[in-house]
Amino acid sequence: MAFPAGFGWGAATSAYQVEGGWDMDGKGPSVWDTFTHQGGERVFKNQTGDVACGSYTLWEEDLKCIKQLGLTHYRFSLSWSRLLPDGTTGFINQKGVNYYNKIIDDLLTNGVTPIVTLYHFDLPQALEDQGGWLSESIIETFDQYARLCFSTFGDRVKQWITMNEPNVLSLLAYDLGFFPPGVPHLGTGGYQAAHNMIKAHARSWHSYDSLFRKEQKGMVSISLLAGWPEPADPSSLSDQEAAKRAIAFHLDFFAKPIFGDGDYPEVVKSQVASVSKKQGDPSSRLPEFTEEEKRTIKGTADFFAVQYYTSRLVKHREDTKGERGILQDVELEFLTDPSWKSMDWVHVVPWGLRKLLKYIMDTYNNPVIYITENGFPQSDPASLDDTQRWECFRQTFQELCKAIQVDKVNVKVYCAWSLLDNFEWTQGYNSRFGLFHVDFEDPARPRVPYSSAKEYAKVIRNNGLDGH
Numbered sequence: 001m002a003f004p005a006g007f008g009w010g011a012a013t014s015a016y017q018v019e020g021g022w023d024m025d026g027k028g029p030s031v032w033d034t035f036t037h038q039g040g041e042r043v044f045k046n047q048t049g050d051v052a053c054g055s056y057t058l059w060e061e062d063l064k065c066i067k068q069l070g071l072t073h074y075r076f077s078l079s080w081s082r083l084l085p086d087g088t089t090g091f092i093n094q095k096g097v098n099y100y101n102k103i104i105d106d107l108l109t110n111g112v113t114p115i116v117t118l119y120h121f122d123l124p125q126a127l128e129d130q131g132g133w134l135s136e137s138i139i140e141t142f143d144q145y146a147r148l149c150f151s152t153f154g155d156r157v158k159q160w161i162t163m164n165e166p167n168v169l170s171l172l173a174y175d176l177g178f179f180p181p182g183v184p185h186l187g188t189g190g191y192q193a194a195h196n197m198i199k200a201h202a203r204s205w206h207s208y209d210s211l212f213r214k215e216q217k218g219m220v221s222i223s224l225l226a227g228w229p230e231p232a233d234p235s236s237l238s239d240q241e242a243a244k245r246a247i248a249f250h251l252d253f254f255a256k257p258i259f260g261d262g263d264y265p266e267v268v269k270s271q272v273a274s275v276s277k278k279q280g281d282p283s284s285r286l287p288e289f290t291e292e293e294k295r296t297i298k299g300t301a302d303f304f305a306v307q308y309y310t311s312r313l314v315k316h317r318e319d320t321k322g323e324r325g326i327l328q329d330v331e332l333e334f335l336t337d338p339s340w341k342s343m344d345w346v347h348v349v350p351w352g353l354r355k356l357l358k359y360i361m362d363t364y365n366n367p368v369i370y371i372t373e374n375g376f377p378q379s380d381p382a383s384l385d386d387t388q389r390w391e392c393f394r395q396t397f398q399e400l401c402k403a404i405q406v407d408k409v410n411v412k413v414y415c416a417w418s419l420l421d422n423f424e425w426t427q428g429y430n431s432r433f434g435l436f437h438v439d440f441e442d443p444a445r446p447r448v449p450y451s452s453a454k455e456y457a458k459v460i461r462n463n464g465l466d467g468h
C-alpha cells in the first residue's frame, strides 16, 4: 500500500468555518455573517461563525497542528470580505492581507505547500445586495478580486482554487434557499447562479493565464463535489441511465464546460428542456452559452480538483413533482444500501471514490487530479478515540492506492477535511469533521488530536499504509 514518491498529503479548512473574527480589523460582513445573525433556526441552534475556531487570532495553534501531522499541503480559503470589505477592489484591507501573508510565509518556512481557495461560500454581503451570483455583474467583480489575490500572494502561492463546490453552492444557496441569501428560486436560480459561476471561473483563469502565469508558474483549478451514483438495480437500463443523469447534473454540469468542450452535457440540456416543457414552459430553464463563451470556458483548469464524501444508489423515477427545484429535472431518486456504514449523512463507500476517479480519468482525458476534500463526520460529542472513523479513512486510502497503482489514475494530492472541527454550515458545531478536536465552549479553543490524527501522521510519514 505504498503511494508514489512525492505524493501530497494535506488537510483543508475554509475561512468562515474556522477564522472567527467576523468583524475584526476592518473585515466586512459576508452572507454567512448576515444569515447566522438573522437567526430563525436555519442553522443548528442558531449557531454562528463569529468566533468558530478563532483561527484569525490563533493561527499559530493551527500551524502546530499542521506540523504535528507532518502535512505536505495545507488547503485554506481567503475571506473575500476580510480582504475587500465591500467585495470590490475600491478598498483593500491591509490587515487582511497581512494575516494571509503570515499564513503563507509560515507554511512555506515549514515546508508546507499552500493550496489557496479564493472563494468558499462566504460572498461579501455588499455583493449579495447587488444580486450575488444571480447577477452577471459579479463576473467582473470576481475577476478583479482574483487578480488582486494573484498579484498579492501569487509570488508564493502556486496552487489556486477559484471556487469551492459551485455545484453545491448554486443549488443550496440560489435554488433551494437553504444557504444564504436564503431565498428559493426553484428550478431557475441554481442554473442562473451556476452559469455565472462558470463564466467567472473561466474569466479569472484567463486573467491568471495572460497576466501571471509566465512569471508565477502556478496552476489554477476549481473544486467540484462529486458523490458516486451507482445504479440501484445494475441490470436495469433505466437505473443505469438515471445514474448517468445523476453524475451529469452533479459533476459534469461544471466539469464538461471547463474540462471538456465548453458546454453543458447533452443529457442535462435535453432533460431540462423536456421537463420545462412538461411544466408548461416552452423554453428551457437552462441558460445557454454563446459559441464565443464556449470557446472561452473550454480548457480553463490546469488540474482536476475533486471532493468526495459519499455514494448513493440511484433509481429512475419519472414523477418527481414532490422534489424541489432543479432536483425535479433529474427524474431519479436516491437510495442507500443498508449494508453501508453511516457516519451522519456520509454513507461510507470507499470503493465509490475509486470508481469516481476512474470516471474522471476516462471522461476528462486522464487529468492530474487533486482530492481537495474527503472526510467523515462525527456527531457532537465526539470521543477522542475515533477508531471507527479511522477505519473509514484506512479503507479509503486502500481504494485510493488501487486507483493509483491498478487503474493508473493520476492523483497527486489528497486533502482530508478537515484539519479542525469547525462550523459545519447549517449543522453548526454539531458535525465534527476535524482531525483535531476543538472545544467550542472554551474561550482558548484548545485543539486536541483525535486518534485519527495520530494515524494520519503515520500514513504521511510512511507515504502509505505500510509499516504500522
Ligand code: NOJ
Pocket: 014, 017, 164, 165, 307, 373, 417, 424, 425, 433
Ligand atoms: C464540503 C465543503 O467544501 C466544506 O465546507 C464542508 O464543511 C464539507 N463539505 C463537509 O460537509
